[in-house]
Amino acid sequence: MNKFAGPKVGPLANSFQLSLCYPFHMNDCIFCKIVRGEISSYKVYETDETLAFLDINPVAKGHLLVIPKGSDSSNIFDISAHEWSAVMETVRVVSTALEKALGADGVNIMMNNREHAGQIIFHPHVHLIPRFKGDGLKLWPHGSYKEGEAAEVAEAILETLKK
Numbered sequence: 001m002n003k004f005a006g007p008k009v010g011p012l013a014n015s016f017q018l019s020l021c022y023p024f025h026m027n028d029c030i031f032c033k034i035v036r037g038e039i040s041s042y043k044v045y046e047t048d049e050t051l052a053f054l055d056i057n058p059v060a061k062g063h064l065l066v067i068p069k070g071s072d073s074s075n076i077f078d079i080s081a082h083e084w085s086a087v088m089e090t091v092r093v094v095s096t097a098l099e100k101a102l103g104a105d106g107v108n109i110m111m112n113n114r115e116h117a118g119q120i121i122f123h124p125h126v127h128l129i130p131r132f133k134g135d136g137l138k139l140w141p142h143g144s145y146k147e148g149e150a151a152e153v154a155e156a157i158l159e160t161l162k163k
């Protein structure tokens with residue numbers, strides 16, 4: 001029940017910040033308002049627990065967002081396993097329809113978690129971005145590991161998962 005997972009802001013928090021879900025009540029969130037129909041959106045698929053709708057500023061035409069409808073969580077770090085499963089199933093169903101409907105050649109499935117990962121709306125959401133052969137969209141650059149670095153990083157993750 002973490003409604004306070006966003007960055008801390010002081011009493012000068014403005015309505016813009018409030019409307020993005022943090023740090024106060026989730027019901028003021030833009031996506032919660034879309035679920036309730038208080039903000040219009042192009043909804044394409046809905047289950048009891050999830051909703052898929054067009055992103056207002058698409059990376060590519062047909063860019064969709066999939067969200068849990070009743071969530072009081074902010075991102076991957078506090079969403080319940082049950083809600084996440086429901087979101088993932090909707091992602092699977094809608095990705096298939098998205099590719100077919102637009103005659104796309106693939107779909108990128110992405111999620112930004114926390115401010116420094118690019119998250120601006122603090123209600124869990126997964127981006128579905130249709131891709132087309134030769135569209136030239138570059139999502140992120142690839143790097144490389146120095147000698148021994150990959151083993152070190154893998155070990156740190158592995159040890160944390162054991163705890």
Ligand code: 5GP
Pocket residue numbers: 030039041042053054055056057058111112118119120121122
């Ligand atoms: P984030 O950066 O948090 O992962 O992505 C938030 C997404 O929400 C952005 O791609 C942005 O275009 C989209 N978005 C923000 N406000 C609205 C809105 O009012 N309606 C819709 N449909 N999408 C929105």
